[in-house]
Amino acid sequence: MAASHFLLLGLLVVSCSFVALAADHGPLQDFCVADPTSSVMVNGIPCKNPMLVQANDFFFSGLHLTGNTSNPTGSKVTPVTVAQLPGLNSFGISMVRIDYAPMGINPPHTHPRASEILIVIEGSLEVGFITSNPTNSLIMKVLHKGDVFVFPEGLVHYQRNVNGHYNTVAIAALSSQNPGVITIANAVFGSKPDIAGDILSKAFQVDENVVSQVQAKF
Numbered sequence: 001m002a003a004s005h006f007l008l009l010g011l012l013v014v015s016c017s018f019v020a021l022a023a024d025h026g027p028l029q030d031f032c033v034a035d036p037t038s039s040v041m042v043n044g045i046p047c048k049n050p051m052l053v054q055a056n057d058f059f060f061s062g063l064h065l066t067g068n069t070s071n072p073t074g075s076k077v078t079p080v081t082v083a084q085l086p087g088l089n090s091f092g093i094s095m096v097r098i099d100y101a102p103m104g105i106n107p108p109h110t111h112p113r114a115s116e117i118l119i120v121i122e123g124s125l126e127v128g129f130i131t132s133n134p135t136n137s138l139i140m141k142v143l144h145k146g147d148v149f150v151f152p153e154g155l156v157h158y159q160r161n162v163n164g165h166y167n168t169v170a171i172a173a174l175s176s177q178n179p180g181v182i183t184i185a186n187a188v189f190g191s192k193p194d195i196a197g198d199i200l201s202k203a204f205q206v207d208e209n210v211v212s213q214v215q216a217k218f
Helices: 002-021 184-189 197-204 208-216
Strands: 075-080 095-102 105-110 116-123 122-132 138-144 148-151 159-160 168-174
Touching: 002 095, 002 197, 095 105, 105 184, 116 122, 122 148, 122 168, 138 148, 159 184, 184 208, 197 208
Parallel strands: none
Antiparallel strands: 075 095, 095 168, 105 159, 116 148, 116 168, 122 138, 122 159
């Protein structure tokens, strides 16, 4: 009888362990304000002493300001991640403001650690994402003020202001305190050191001279 009780107890422990491993761990405290000065290396950012936490650790000001879109892409992303708002640490959320000049783009990019939900605040915006191989289908739509669109985690996506005369503004929320961003053109043609020209020539089916010209821009 005792042996069967121990067996039952063991099965319960194993079952509970599998349940625990199958879900994200919940916070073990009220907050974990990021301490960027810490020398401790962890997957994330160590916590600031809670006795030293202040209201400003949970505060950011600046999303009311228009971003400078005087650049080749005609857009400006103003991020609010754990790097700008330490109180986001361990919460799994962040946000950005994106300003677009007339016909400006937020070029094709991915967020390796987050899905994204975007709302247009002013103007009109073409948005799209591309499904994974082998279909590589473009899922695209034109949004207007108040419209919302979702970009799945890790998929290449972009936005473009379809208005040639007026700026567009959008706000996006992301499902990570540090979503990361990989701009495709910058990563492929602007890596340090360069990816070998013959590799990119074969990948893009263009002459190596074309590859060199594009790399020179990054």
